[in-house]
Amino acid sequence: MSQQNTDEQTTSEQDAGDGGSPDPTDDEMLIQTDVSESVDETSGTRRRETVVRAEHVDVWYDDNQALSDITMEIPEQSVTAMVGPSGCGKSTFLRCINRMNDLIDSARVEGDLYLRGKNVYDDDVDPVALRRRVGMVFQKPNPFPKSIYDNVTYGLEIQDKGGDYDEIVERSLKRAALWDEVNDQLDESGLELSGGQQQRLCIARAIAPDPEVLLMDEPASALDPVATSQIEDLIEELARDYTVVIVTHNMQQAARISDQTAVFLTGGELVEFDDTQKIFENPESQRVEDYITGKFG
Amino acid sequence: MATGSSQIEDFGQVSRTVGTIFRYLILAATLFGIVVLAALLVYVANDALQPATADPGWYLTFFLTLVAPTALVGWAVHRREPAAFTFGSFLVGLLVVSLMFSGGVGLLVVDVVPPLVGFSFAIAIAVPTAISVFLTRYSHRIGFTSRLSATAFVFYLSLFGLPGPIGSPIGVPQVVPSLARAIQSIPVIPVDWMMVGTVLGGIGGAVVGSYVAGVRDARTGLVAGGLAFAATLVSAVVGPFVGLNPVPSTVLTAVTVLPTATYAWRGAFTEERRPAGLGFAAVVVGGALVGAAATSTLGFAGPQSWVDWQFLTSAHSGSAENAGLYPAIGGSILLMATVAALSFPIGVGAAVYLEEYAPDNRLTRFVDVNISNLAGVPSVVYGLLGLGVFVTYLGQAAGTVIVGGATLALLILPIVIISSREAIRSVPSNMRQASYGMGATRWQTVKNVILPEAFPGILTGTILALGRAIGETAPLIMIAAPNVVFSLPTALESKVSAMPLQVYAWSSLFASEDFYTKAVPAGVVVLLAVLLAMNSIAIVLRNRFERTG
Numbered sequence: 063m064s065q066q067n068t069d070e071q072t073t074s075e076q077d078a079g080d081g082g083s084p085d086p087t088d089d090e091m092l093i094q095t096d097v098s099e100s101v102d103e104t105s106g107t108r109r110r111e112t113v114v115r116a117e118h119v120d121v122w123y124d125d126n127q128a129l130s131d132i133t134m135e136i137p138e139q140s141v142t143a144m145v146g147p148s149g150c151g152k153s154t155f156l157r158c159i160n161r162m163n164d165l166i167d168s169a170r171v172e173g174d175l176y177l178r179g180k181n182v183y184d185d186d187v188d189p190v191a192l193r194r195r196v197g198m199v200f201q202k203p204n205p206f207p208k209s210i211y212d213n214v215t216y217g218l219e220i221q222d223k224g225g226d227y228d229e230i231v232e233r234s235l236k237r238a239a240l241w242d243e244v245n246d247q248l249d250e251s252g253l254e255l256s257g258g259q260q261q262r263l264c265i266a267r268a269i270a271p272d273p274e275v276l277l278m279d280e281p282a283s284a285l286d287p288v289a290t291s292q293i294e295d296l297i298e299e300l301a302r303d304y305t306v307v308i309v310t311h312n313m314q315q316a317a318r319i320s321d322q323t324a325v326f327l328t329g330g331e332l333v334e335f336d337d338t339q340k341i342f343e344n345p346e347s348q349r350v351e352d353y354i355t356g357k358f359g
Numbered sequence: 360m361a362t363g364s365s366q367i368e369d370f371g372q373v374s375r376t377v378g379t380i381f382r383y384l385i386l387a388a389t390l391f392g393i394v395v396l397a398a399l400l401v402y403v404a405n406d407a408l409q410p411a412t413a414d415p416g417w418y419l420t421f422f423l424t425l426v427a428p429t430a431l432v433g434w435a436v437h438r439r440e441p442a443a444f445t446f447g448s449f450l451v452g453l454l455v456v457s458l459m460f461s462g463g464v465g466l467l468v469v470d471v472v473p474p475l476v477g478f479s480f481a482i483a484i485a486v487p488t489a490i491s492v493f494l495t496r497y498s499h500r501i502g503f504t505s506r507l508s509a510t511a512f513v514f515y516l517s518l519f520g521l522p523g524p525i526g527s528p529i530g531v532p533q534v535v536p537s538l539a540r541a542i543q544s545i546p547v548i549p550v551d552w553m554m555v556g557t558v559l560g561g562i563g564g565a566v567v568g569s570y571v572a573g574v575r576d577a578r579t580g581l582v583a584g585g586l587a588f589a590a591t592l593v594s595a596v597v598g599p600f601v602g603l604n605p606v607p608s609t610v611l612t613a614v615t616v617l618p619t620a621t622y623a624w625r626g627a628f629t630e631e632r633r634p635a636g637l638g639f640a641a642v643v644v645g646g647a648l649v650g651a652a653a654t655s656t657l658g659f660a661g662p663q664s665w666v667d668w669q670f671l672t673s674a675h676s677g678s679a680e681n682a683g684l685y686p687a688i689g690g691s692i693l694l695m696a697t698v699a700a701l702s703f704p705i706g707v708g709a710a711v712y713l714e715e716y717a718p719d720n721r722l723t724r725f726v727d728v729n730i731s732n733l734a735g736v737p738s739v740v741y742g743l744l745g746l747g748v749f750v751t752y753l754g755q756a757a758g759t760v761i762v763g764g765a766t767l768a769l770l771i772l773p774i775v776i777i778s779s780r781e782a783i784r785s786v787p788s789n790m791r792q793a794s795y796g797m798g799a800t801r802w803q804t805v806k807n808v809i810l811p812e813a814f815p816g817i818l819t820g821t822i823l824a825l826g827r828a829i830g831e832t833a834p835l836i837m838i839a840a841p842n843v844v845f846s847l848p849t850a851l852e853s854k855v856s857a858m859p860l861q862v863y864a865w866s867s868l869f870a871s872e873d874f875y876t877k878a879v880p881a882g883v884v885v886l887l888a889v890l891l892a893m894n895s896i897a898i899v900l901r902n903r904f905e906r907t908g
Contacts, residue, residue, distance in 0.1 A: 160796065162796060165795060167719065190798055190799070190800050191798070192798075193795065193796060193798035194798030195798075198797075200792060200793065200796070202789055204787075204790060204792065204793040205793075206793065206794075206807075207811070207812060216794075216797055216799075216807070217797045217798065219807070220794075220798065220799045220800075220803045220807070264793070267793075267797065271797075271798075
């Protein structure tokens with residue numbers, strides 16, 4: 063809806079500098095309401111700040127409701143998996159976070175979705191500026207038909223960011239576990255890489271501008287098992303620095319890599335959202351148990 | 360049904376009679392147009408080239424030196440290495456097409472653009488281009504807006520000076536002369552061939568250099584570019600010894616020798632390694648040269664072709680024997696340049712708007728339908744539009760390059776828009792998603808992702824549309840372009856004729872036997888040859904695009 067005035071708003075949002083820094087009161091409230099106190103193998107028990115908080119989010123495509131009344135909180139520096147059968151709205155929810163749904167004419171979002179305390183559906187939020195703070199990796203690897211170097215710097219380039227590009231490229235590719243394979247061919251086209259390498263390049267591209275959240279929409283579903291396991295290792299690694307939200311079809315994948323799991327079921331409802339271990343070992347809902355054990359879906 | 364024990368004796372037959380009849384009917388439909396046109400073209404070519412007038416000895420010589428060796432070597436190469444054969448044929452084709460192009464460029468350099476003007480403007484464009492490339496490449500610290508304004512300022516200063524066209528209407532005198540003007544006013548002027556050679560060699564060197572750098576590495580590219588530049592200048596010195604004037608020999612080197620040599624180098628000596636193809640090309644070219652030398656020493660007369668050097672380089676004349684197409688060829692080239700300069704930006708801009716920006720509402724659907732309809736509006740109507748708008752309303756002189764170009768640009772605009780939209784639509788949507796997902800604005804997505812991806816397709820569509828414009832006669836008649844001009848137009852406001860118009864004039868106004876049986880077919884052959892040369896670029900571009908995309 064606000065897509066038409068995107069260009070005009072971009073500059074003003076950029077000038078505002080740390081546009082994502084949370085409102086102090088909101089922030090306080092966030093910490094108080096933060097209930098998910100997860101136990102993580104790597105860092106032990108600690109209170110995690112909520113990065114994304116959805117409150118009663120509904121999404122319609124024309125008259126079809128894709129998501130109904132989603133309320134959840136996604137804590138920082140962890141992997142949150144969203145699982146569910148096809149068409150349950152998990153990807154739709156992911157696209158709500160960076161407002162990619164704005165690009166679809168028929169999509170309509172209601173409810174509140176906060177990113178670090180700022181409602182991204184407020185009128186004064188420029189979706190383009192929002193997307194600059196949220197990285198996204200898609201289902202099918204989609205590097206640009208440019209050199210590997212230019213792919214990684216794309217986000218910096220469009221944000222007019224200064225800095226030592228060579229260093230950022232090296233750092234991002236290293237984080238994406240791709241540096242060792244491509245460091246002598248940075249000038250070659252990103253399309254000449256294999257599928258798994260392309261997807262890691264897309265991850266490097268997404269993290270180069272240092273986003274708040276990294277959204278991944280079934281990032282390994284188009285890859286072979288070896289590439290998939292590389293991507294999975296990478297995701298666990300990335301969760302040390304980033305908040306990763308990943309949509310996946312693959313139960314085992316969610317069980318392996320995520321700290322929290324949200325189970326969406328047909329009709330666009332969020333049936334259960336809890337620590338991954340609990341979801342897979344002792345889910346509260348019978349439907350979730352049936353789904354996870356493969357009785358349906 | 361199927362029980363395991365029973366054996367099948369016979370599957371029976373399914374009738375294909377209707378299918379076979381249908382197949383041959385559609386084959387006939389496919390060939391109908393081509394065959395009819397081919398028959399006409401053979402007839403026309405026969406009239407124009409007069410193959411029957413040649414000595415039998417001439418044919419025999421060429422059969423022995425050119426046709427037989429080509430067939431033999433071609434067959435052998437093709438059997439051993441089909442890719443090498445393709446490469447060799449492409450090389451010969453490139454040579455022929457680039458020879459035609461050097462003819463066109465030579466015409467512009469010799470008769471249209473004075474060397475000093477061309478030289479000064481080439482430098483006035485090259486200097487700010489280099490500055491802006493430097494800015495883009497070496498300083499990420501400068502923001503896009505300041506970079507854009509700096510670039511725009513440098514270009515303006517270089518081309519117009521200060522205050523330039525902005526100041527002149529309000530009477531501000533020129534304070535800083537433009538770079539172009541400054542170069543034109545230097546007291547010591549280099550010789551023509553030096554200026555032409557520098558410009559063409561510079562462009563040729565840059566193209567060759569970047570191509571070679573793409574195949575190999577930056578360093579080899581630099582060396583190759585330097586060599587190409589030097590070769591162009593040296594050719595001007597060497598040219599007179601083999602009977603060529605300095606300026607034409609620089610043109611020939613830059614437009615024909617450089618691309619052919621680069622392509623030959625790449626095919627034969629880089630990773631593709633197909634020297635056999637090079638051998639095949641050498642046999643074809645060598646055979647043609649040997650044949651030409653042999654026939655002239657043995658005294659065999661070639662065909663009394665109407666398309667000869669005299670026809671290509673002289674103006675219309677009262678007698679068919681002395682009539683030529685030169686001003687019309689030059690007029691067509693200049694018209695096409697104007698048409699391309701006008702229709703390309705407008706057409707691509709409209710296509711980008713309709714594909715990427717336009718909301719889906721009643722107005723844009725209305726525009727959509729009407730652009731498709733405009734593509735079918737008869738050209739004579741566009742001629743009337745050009746006459747009404749440019750001549751009557753805007754008060755331009757009738758029949759000039761700018762009026763003709765603008766009218767033809769209007770004519771092909773819908774085609775350019777439709778084909779550009781097609782190219783833009785074929786950019787995969789996940790590229791757009793990736794760009795928007797990175798936080799690119801719509802403009803950034805269009806600039807960085809969509810246009811670069813769609814560019815070859817856009818270019819192909821535009822060239823094919825230009826092919827339509829080059830053959831148009833009716834709009835030129837409507838805007839009162841003269842049927843006959845005797846010299847090349849040298850400014851946008853000069854009167855212009857064009858090849859189809861000249862042919863039309865020969866066939867109707869000067870309808871003596873010789874004109875419409877000889878000059879008209881010759882004109883048609885030249886027109887079609889130019890058209891084919893243009894389309895060959897489009898075909899090459901499309902093939903490259905399909906291979907990479």
